Each structure stands twice: as structure tokens, then as C-alpha cells.
Amino acid sequence: MTDARRARGAVTAIFLLNGLLFGSWAARIPAVRDRLALSDGELGVALAFLPIGAILAMPLAGALAARVGSRGATRLAFAIACVTAGVVALAPSLVALALLALGLGVGMGSLDVAMNVHGVTVERRYGRPILSGFHAAFSLGGLAGAALGALAAGAGLDVRVHLAVVAALCGVVGLLWSRRFLPASADAADAHDPVFVRPPRRVWALGALAFACLLIEGASADWSGVYIKDELGTGAGFAALGFTAFSVTMTLGRIFGDRLVARLGSVRLVRVGGLVAALGFGIALAASTPAAALVGFACLGAGMSSVVPIVFRAAGHVPGIASGVSLSAVSSVGYLGFVAGPPAIGGIAELVGLPAALVVVVLLAAAVALLARTTAPAATAPAEPRTVEAVAA
Numbered sequence: 001m002t003d004a005r006r007a008r009g010a011v012t013a014i015f016l017l018n019g020l021l022f023g024s025w026a027a028r029i030p031a032v033r034d035r036l037a038l039s040d041g042e043l044g045v046a047l048a049f050l051p052i053g054a055i056l057a058m059p060l061a062g063a064l065a066a067r068v069g070s071r072g073a074t075r076l077a078f079a080i081a082c083v084t085a086g087v088v089a090l091a092p093s094l095v096a097l098a099l100l101a102l103g104l105g106v107g108m109g110s111l112d113v114a115m116n117v118h119g120v121t122v123e124r125r126y127g128r129p130i131l132s133g134f135h136a137a138f139s140l141g142g143l144a145g146a147a148l149g150a151l152a153a154g155a156g157l158d159v160r161v162h163l164a165v166v167a168a169l170c171g172v173v174g175l176l177w178s179r180r181f182l183p184a185s186a187d188a189a190d191a192h193d194p195v196f197v198r199p200p201r202r203v204w205a206l207g208a209l210a211f212a213c214l215l216i217e218g219a220s221a222d223w224s225g226v227y228i229k230d231e232l233g234t235g236a237g238f239a240a241l242g243f244t245a246f247s248v249t250m251t252l253g254r255i256f257g258d259r260l261v262a263r264l265g266s267v268r269l270v271r272v273g274g275l276v277a278a279l280g281f282g283i284a285l286a287a288s289t290p291a292a293a294l295v296g297f298a299c300l301g302a303g304m305s306s307v308v309p310i311v312f313r314a315a316g317h318v319p320g321i322a323s324g325v326s327l328s329a330v331s332s333v334g335y336l337g338f339v340a341g342p343p344a345i346g347g348i349a350e351l352v353g354l355p356a357a358l359v360v361v362v363l364l365a366a367a368v369a370l371l372a373r374t375t376a377p378a379a380t381a382p383a384e385p386r387t388v389e390a391v392a393a
Helices: 002-027 027-036 040-068 070-090 093-127 131-155 161-179 201-231 241-255 257-265 266-287 290-304 306-314 323-352 357-370 388-392
Strands: none
Touching: 002 027, 002 070, 002 093, 002 131, 002 161, 027 040, 027 093, 027 161, 040 323, 040 357, 070 093, 070 161, 070 201, 070 266, 070 323, 093 131, 093 323, 131 161, 131 241, 131 257, 131 306, 161 266, 201 241, 201 290, 201 306, 201 323, 201 357, 241 257, 241 290, 257 266, 257 306, 257 357, 266 290, 266 306, 290 306, 290 357, 306 323, 323 357
16 A cells, blocks of 8 residues: 555646646746737647647557556656647747647647556555546646746746746656656556557447536636626626636535545536536526626536546446556547537637527536436446456456
């Protein structure tokens, strides 16, 4: 158990540092745009390469984690994420920024898969839910990175210096802490086992859950401020509180998520979360007031907070397929929701208006509640901690 405790601390650190990297980058995107004098359209084109890189890398990261173990795959992906985050602001042109964003997406996407695989492996050793705590660390890291980015921007710190220093410090700390990971043998597949396989239907069902949850998260990030400011007539400062309310309740939900899973079970928690999100946000849209909107986005964050950790846990225990392979499939489908959802909401809003378009979020939250049964432990899933070879046998 001592090795498992050390590994748990190390995985928590990697999740936290990953959030710190992402939050720092996201907060300084305006500075990158201004340095290169890009239009909003040009910036959008460059940023589109980040999710492209992530989606392309996720299946490869899953296969690598299955073949050599998630320890090595996570450390490699973390190193790539740190290097690319540290140099992305050095881009001298739009083309260079797009290529570096592609590399950053490869690093972030690979890390998202590999660190979750190792998290599932550590959780299996523990014999009780701890995965939500890792995701809480990512959320806290993201909030810290965004806050540091705001302070750096306010102080006039050059974005190239800021991101390089953050990435270098994260890299040193993360690579040192990750030496405490479990050994590669903890979850590496047998040399003769295939790592590129067609995922079973259970994996696609879990992918649908991840798609809905991450689409809700993406829509909240991109449209909460616009909805509160333009549709409800508030100032920009108040409008920014919409996503803040979402982020705070999501972080709090993840902090307590493992205890809730242990008490309520995965199925019941996902079902309750979907209903809280659907009813809370639906009532807020109907009320159409600024205060109600904040409560509605808070309900979305609270309701969705435990869904992705639960989905990843379920994906890591699908019989007949290595954890890395199933998690990469679920992550890829979920990430598509995060990327494609906000533009889809915008397209619908052009036709029927933003408030009506946001009803899609209510419907997706209700779908999460209906799909909760897919997170039930598989009948053949092991009750005690075991390796990937045992799960795939």
C-alpha cells in the first residue's frame, strides 16, 4: 500500500501541473494574439489545430500505455506537453503558431489519456474510489494557472517568458514526482496482446456519456458570458461570473466525488447529477434573470462534476480490452463533444436565438441521466486490484 500511496501523490501532482499548464496557456492566448497581430479569425484557425492534435494523439497514447505501461507513456506525454507549452508563444507567424498548437494538442491529448490510465491503475490498487480527486487536482491547477496568467498579464510580463518559466518549473517538478509512479508492469499488456482493436459497444456508450458531458462543459465555457451579457443585459464583469460559478461547483463536486461514489454508487450519482444539471439549468433558462443564470450554471458544474471521472473509471474496467485502449476511445469521443459542441450551439443560435439553442444543454444533461446505467460495473470486472492482463483475459 505504501507504493500505492506514493503513486497516488505523484498522479495528483501530474493532474495538478497539467491543469496549471493549460490554465496558464488559456489565460495568455490574448497576449499571443496581440504579439502576432492576428485577427480573431486567424487566431481561431491556429487554435483549431490544438484539438486536432489531441484527437490524433489519443488513440496512439492509449496503445502506447497498453504496450509499455502507463508509467512511461505518462512521463513521455508530460514532457511533450511541457516543452510545447513552453515554446508555443515563441511562434513568429500564424503558420508557426498553428504547428506549435498542433504539438501542444498532441502533448495535452496524450497526457489526458495516459495519466487517466495510471490513475485507474492506482485506484485499482487502492480498492476504493480516488479518481475524482485526481480530476479535482486538474481543476484546481486550471484555476491557479488562469489566476497566475491574469496576474502576469496585469504586470505586463512577456507571454514568452511567462509560459517558458511555468513550463520549465512544471516539467522539473512533474518528472521528479512521477518517478513515484507504479512500475510499468502494473498495467502493461502482454507482448502478444493486440493494442489496436475495435472497442466493444460498452465503450461507445461510455463515449456518448463523455461526449454529452464535455459538450456541456465547452458550451458553458464559450457561451455563458455571451448569454448573461447579451441576452440578460448585464455588464461584462457580472457575465464572467457565469463560467466562474460553473468552474467552482465542478471543482467542489470533484473534491467530494470519490466519497459520493462510495456512498451512492456510480449509476445513482450520474443519474442525480444529470437531473440536477437538467432541472437547474432548465429552470434558469425559463426564469431568464442574471441571478437565475448564475444558479443554473452552478447546477451544471455540480451535476457534471463527477461524470467524467466515473466514465473513465468504467472505461478502465471494460473486460476484454486494455485500459489504455478503452480510455483513448472514450477520451477521443468526449473531446469531440468539447470541440464541436460550442460551434454547434452557435449555429443553432443563429437560427433560433441563443436562449433556445441552450436548451440543447438541458437535453444533453437529461441524456446523461438516462445513460447512467452504462457506468454500472461490468459483471466480469475484477473486485480486487488486478493488472491489465487480468482484466483483458
